[in-house]
Structures are given as C-alpha cells and as structure tokens.
Amino acid sequence: MLFSNINGINKKKIVLFPHNNPDGDALGSSLALLFYFRKLKHDVDLISPTEYPESFQWLPGTEDILVFSKHTESLVKKKIVNSDYIFFIDFNNFSRINKIKNLILCSKAKKILIDHHPYPFCFDFMFSDPTVAATSILVFRFISDMNNLDKIDKKIATCLYVGLMTDTGFFRFPSVTSETHFIAGKLIEKGIDINSIYDHLQEKYNENRLKLLSKALKKLKIIKKYRTAYTSIKSSDINFDSYKPEDKEGIITYGLGIKNIVFSVLFFEEKEKFPIKISFRSKGNFDVNMFARKHFRGGGHRNAAGGTSEKNLYESIKYFLNIIPYYYKPLMFSI
Numbered sequence: 433m434l435f436s437n438i439n440g441i442n443k444k445k446i447v448l449f450p451h452n453n454p455d456g457d458a459l460g461s462s463l464a465l466l467f468y469f470r471k472l473k474h475d476v477d478l479i480s481p482t483e484y485p486e487s488f489q490w491l492p493g494t495e496d497i498l499v500f501s502k503h504t505e506s507l508v509k510k511k512i513v514n515s516d517y518i519f520f521i522d523f524n525n526f527s528r529i530n531k532i533k534n535l536i537l538c539s540k541a542k543k544i545l546i547d548h549h550p551y552p553f554c555f556d557f558m559f560s561d562p563t564v565a566a567t568s569i570l571v572f573r574f575i576s577d578m579n580n581l582d583k584i585d586k587k588i589a590t591c592l593y594v595g596l597m598t599d600t601g602f603f604r605f606p607s608v609t610s611e612t613h614f615i616a617g618k619l620i621e622k623g624i625d626i627n628s629i630y631d632h633l634q635e636k637y638n639e640n641r642l643k644l645l646s647k648a649l650k651k652l653k654i655i656k657k658y659r660t661a662y663t664s665i666k667s668s669d670i671n672f673d674s675y676k677p678e679d680k681e682g683i684i685t686y687g688l689g690i691k692n693i694v695f696s697v698l699f700f701e702e703k704e705k706f707p708i709k710i711s712f713r714s715k716g717n718f719d720v721n722m723f724a725r726k727h728f729r730g731g732g733h734r735n736a737a738g739g740t741s742e743k744n745l746y747e748s749i750k751y752f753l754n755i756i757p758y759y760y761k762p763l764m765f766s767i
C-alpha cells in the first residue's frame with residue numbers, strides 16, 4: 433500500500449526528519465531519500481530539527497535542508513500540516529526531535545520510521561532493524577524493495593555511502609556484515625568517489641576541538657577493576673562563542689583505546705544547565721544501550737549509546753560510580 437502510493441503517479445507531499453544535530457548516517461540517509469523522492473516526482477522537504485554539523489556541508493543537497501528555528505517555525509508547521517507522509521530517519525524516539533515533537537504529533541500525515549535503533553515507538557509504517565550497522569542500509573533496502581535500485585545515482589550513492597562509513601567507523605565496528613560490504617559495493621558501482629568521501633570524513637581537528645580534547649584527557653580516570661574509563665567536560669571548559677556540538681565528537685573513543693578497557697563514558701555539561709548529557713561506548717558484549725536506558729533515561733545501540741542526568745555534573749558522576757560495581761561481572765567478562 434505504502435509502496436504503491438509512493439511509486440504511483442500521484443504527487444505526494446513528503447517531509448523527512450533526521451534527528452537533532454544529525455550525524456553522517458541521519459543526514460546521508462535523509463539526503464538520499466530527498467533525491468530519491470524527487471526522482472519519483474514527489475514534493476519533498478528535508479527538515480533538520482537543529483543545525484547540522486558544518487563538516488557535512490559538502491554533501492550534495494545540503495543547500496536544500498530547511499533548519500528548524502524561530503524564523504522557520506511557521507513554514508515548518510505549514511509543511512507538516514500539509515504533508516501526506518512524514519519520515520523519521522535514524523531515530524526511534526521523539527525526544528530526539530524534542531523541539532518539533534508537538535507539531536508532528538498533531539499532524540494527520542502517515543508516519544514512517546526508517547531506523548536501526550532498538551525498541552522503536554509505534555509508527556504507521558516501520559522499517560526498523562536494530563541488527564544493521566546503519567540506517568542507510570535500511571534506505572537502500574527500502575529503495576530495493578520498491579524495485580527502484582536503478583534510481584540510485586551518484587548523488588544518492590554518495591549520501592548512502594557516507595551513512596555507511598560514519599556509522600560503521602569506516603567499516604570497523606562489529607555490526608559490519610557481508611550485507612554492509614555488498615551495499616557498499618553496489619554504491620561504488622554508481623561511480624562515487626570514495627577517496628574524496630574519505631577525505632571529507634577524515635577526523636578534522638580545529639583549535640576548539642583540540643582544546644576540549646586536551647581538557648577531557650587531563651581529567652580521564654581509569655577504574656581498572658571495572659575496565660572502565662570516564663571523563664567529563666564542564667561548561668567552563670567550553671568557549672561557547674565558537675563551540676559546535678561536533679567539537680566533542682570522538683573524545684569518548686580515547687578511553688576505549690586503552691588496553692583492557694571495555695567501557696568509556698563522557699559526562700558533558702552544557703552552559704551550566706541540566707540535564708547533563710552522557711555518552712557511553714563499549715567494546716565486546718557489554719551492552720551500553722541497556723545501561724543508558726536503565727540508569728540515564730537514554731538508549732542507543734549495544735556499543736554506542738547516550739543518556740541524560742538531571743543531577744549536576746558532580747552528582748551525576750557520583751551516581752555513576754555508585755552503580756558501576758553492580759556491573760563487575762559483565763564488565764569483567766566482556767569479550
């Protein structure tokens with residue numbers, strides 16, 4: 433029914449939403465769908481709930497992204513109200529588009545999820561598979577299920593490949609399977625420039641990012657007994673005049689680079705306000721998604737998750753340190 437409507441001759445009004453501060457997979461998947469639906473001659477808008485990282489500005493189609501803000505609120509509202517279909521891409525929980533949640537919930541449009549996070553909310557149509565490495569795999573499957581693989585051109589392939597690369601840590605994470613490589617191969621056949629994509633995605637350090645990293649590394653604590661590393665960033669560590677959310681990207685992975693450490697945690701205090709944002713990363717079978725859900729109202733994937741704490745930074749860390757002994761066995765035996 434959905435496929436025949438979208439593949440049909442009637443023009444539909446479609447709105448695509450990635451999550452707040454969209455990453456390479458959310459943005460790549462959304463842009464790929466933007467180009468794809470345009471090819472099917474639909475009227476389609478891509479709305480980002482917040483600014484997207486500058487580092488992705490090179491992606492084709494970013495000039496067409498409508499960023500939600502006070503200035504665009506009434507336009508966004510109009511587009512949502514008039515839409516036939518709203519796609520939610522790379523998230524499964526409305527808390528990740530908090531600013532526009534209420535606008536969306538009022539809309540009568542059919543709501544469609546394309547996402548790889550576990551425990552999704554219920555939508556009208558769900559393309560959800562937590563076993564895959566990236567949402568862009570599900571977008572590829574979605575296009576394939578509609579028998580439209582021939583519609584994937586170089587631009588769509590580039591966007592999907594960025595999703596694959598960023599959510600698999602450049603094809604390194606355990607979630608990578610033969611399907612991931614099969615799809616990568618199909619995208620390469622569309623003529624994408626993998627060297628140039630790699631060059632754009634390579635870790636780029638600006639002054640802010642390095643300063644933040646050095647502050648976080650100075651505070652890095654190791655708890656050998658629990659194979660855990662944690663650190664924190666205080667609002668006073670941040671120069672908010674020039675700070676961008678992507679400046680903290682990658683800081684958390686340093687803890688995991690230490691021999692025998694399987695659990696890395698970053699506490700982040702933004703502008704002395706609550707909640708404190710917490711990122712979790714793990715190696716092996718220690719499930720940070722469960723940990724984040726149980727203790728920090730969060731979620732994510734088995735090896736990468738996030739959450740929040742209403743306590744102040746000091747109390748949040750104290751709470752974490754009180755919990756961690758209960759995980760002695762899973763941390764000790766994580767392989």
Ligand code: 5GP
Binds near residue numbers: 549732
């Ligand atoms: P990060 O630590 O990079 O912010 O997030 C890692 C992953 O955890 C994200 O891809 C996302 O899936 C998930 N995540 C981060 N923060 C939250 C949160 O507050 N709630 C939920 N449900 N998931 C989160």
